[in-house]
Amino acid sequence: MKQKHWLDDTDAALHDAALRYTADRYAFEARQRLPATDRRFSPEVWTDMAEMGWLSVATPEEDGGLGLRVASICLLSEAAGRALVTEPLTSAGMLAPCLVAACGNDAQRTELLPRLHAGTLRIACLLDGHAVAVQEGRLQGTHPVLIDADIAHRLIVHAGDALWLVDATAPGVDCRPFPLLDGRGAATVRFDRVEAVHLGDAAPAAVTTTLQLAALATAADSLGAMSAAFYLTLDHLKTRRQFGVPLGTHQALQHRAVDMYIALSESRAVLDLAIDSMQAGSLDAARDVHAAKSFVCESARRVTQEAVQLHGGIGITEEYAVSHYLRRARVNEQLWGSAEQHFAAFTASSATAPDTVHTP
């Protein structure tokens, strides 16, 4: 198929750099030898990502970014999923700059954006809008699992129809970090009468779009994980011999591999359609994003589970990458609206689609 029309030279450059960097500097086997804390977050890697422009793809050019680039966000996220990147690319690298640029006042944009782009400031994003309430002008409530809050300097909190900016160590903020099952990290964050400042002073209409970007980026991440797991499996089927023949000579396994490949191919099409819709500002964008998050995550779950099964014993080990893809896909399903929630939202939006032809 020919080049997708919405990929430009900047995308191509980012993509090339991402493939090269993750192959050279983020190889799975080398990372397995690192201590757990270094595997969670590496300041050197984060600085490299900043220098390659990965933390600037969600900020308009007039605010010092590369533009709010939906396709770039997705192709970097796909590379991150494929390489099992644990640094907080989606939250601190994309969503926080996007929100600050869209909502922040001049002083906030001037103060925060250069540091976000340089990777010297990390902000976790609490966007669901229900976990935290505003009582007498202060934040009150608990978010049980906030991704990347374990390593965040600050938090952006969506509460009471506004966006708030708060220091992660401010009085009344209690952050209890823990690892996620795929090597990334999160924290339970409690807010007890926390004083915070507004991020900008307008109601955050941008939250919806940012959540769409988050869902899309996460779907792209799952696509990367699913794709990597599939090609590892294909390789295994070709090289692993039992009963004197390669596993892949058996039709039962060939057809299972084909079903994985079809799920992967369809997932890519669904994701691309959503990227295209979102970039074009299409009326269908919300529906297409819901479809992408639920379809890709569901496919990634099935494909990575199948990948573990087709690998046999080695598939369930810590030392081999395929189980890491299964875990990555499982975590992604729950981020930024679960696959199930996006499925429900897709269904609700379909109910109004004018696709019924009645008998004349």
Add this chain to the structure above:
Amino acid sequence: MERLPESASATTDEHAAELAFRRQVRDYCEQELPADVRRKVLGNLFLTKEDNLAFLRSLAGRGWVAGHWPRVHGGAEWTPLQRFVFEEESMRCGAPWLIPFGVNYVGPVIYTFGSAAQKARFLPPILASEEWWAQGYSEPGAGSDLAGLKTRAVRHGDHYVVTGQKIWTSYVQWADWMFCLVRTSEEARPQQGISFLLIDMRTPGVTVRPIRTMDGCHHVNEVFLDEVKVPVENLVGEEGKGWSYAKFLLSNERILSAETGRSMRQLGHLKALVASTPSDGVVDGPAFARRIAQMELKLHALRAFCLAYARSMDPSQPPGVEASIMKIRGSELQQQISEATLDWLGSSAIAYDPADVHGAQATSPVGPSDASGAVREYLHGRASTIYGGSNEIQRNIISKAELGL
């Protein structure tokens, strides 16, 4: 958000053109497609030859009988995207499945590989819907393993003498002509030594025997060929190269097989049924609603895949494994929708008199009037994962061609 960039104007124009063409197709279905034919399609009734011809003739006014053909041969040179949009939108809005043997299959083979005389003789009657074509491929001993075909054509001077048997020959009972794969020599590889012949159905020695399928309709036949004399000028292309022409044709067949328009129509039909008619078969309403929603998402994914393919494919190249993916997913979805429809209809969907689907109006012994049509769609739909290269064969193709297994 206010700062999302404007999309590139080329894509906006493309989308606008696609929407405009879609609207034209819808206008055609509402204004020019004969209403009685459309009613039958929407009721899933059996279409007669006359119904099919009336549909084809109604397309002629817009030059859409063979929209994807080159202009020089009487087509409109549709892009792959336009062709997809036509197929999808027309079927969604109640146009019949365009029976492909003339327009989609033999026509392109003739204008691609045929002689000037063959083009002049055979293409105009296809465009004018004056000659009906059938496809003589499968044999009793050569189904999925098509290259194992045994029907022999022996050259005697200026004609071939053809002897053998074809089976599953769709609508050959209406046909004036049948294009046929025959063995003209025995070679080491079964794919070699096959030739592509055009056979006049009125030739002595041709006998058609109907095969009734489980929907009680007459779609397919056996064709017996007993020393049938076929003039050598009815050989298409080179002797012994028939397999490559057949592959060209089969890949053309698969590209349309997603039939997203049909699934959109049937899923819409199911949703309307659920909204209008209580079910005595389904107990768990929310679970059934979820089943519909899952089919909706599968349809969304299939459409995304087809649209991406149609927008990017190079029509001068044979379709890749994408065509096999569309065939697999399209046929699976079609079957899931019709299964769910019968589940909702419950006990009224075990009543079935084939006579009810052969009339001009939908009637059923019990339940909604179009229940019989839904049953027919379900029964006939079991064929979709078998014909055109079964889904198991499609998986073999993807495994070998794309995955290298």
